[in-house]
Amino acid sequence: MNDVQTKIYGLLENYLEYCKENGYTDFRIWCEDNIDTIDEDGLVDSIYQEVNYVADKLFC
Template sequence: MDKAQIKIYGLLENYLEYCKTNGFTDFEIWCEDNIDSANEKGLVQDIYREVNHIADKLFD
């Protein structure tokens, strides 16, 4: 995994824990303040719909 993937994986772990405690929220918006590069933004763009779908099914 490269640096962007490692960072987004960490955000994903934190996001799922957050949703477990607080309920569903949008992954892309939740990540906004933590994205520092175009690679990170692109990776979030690639996965956010699937992440939201999973979180919606688990936590909504």
């Protein structure tokens, strides 16, 4: 796992914990303030729909 993947994985873990405690919120919006590079933005962009789908099923 490279640095970008590691960072986004950490955000994903935190996001799921947040949703568990507070309910569903959009992953892309939740990550906005923590994205620092084009590579990070690209990875979030490529997974956010699937992450939202899973969070919706788990926490709504």
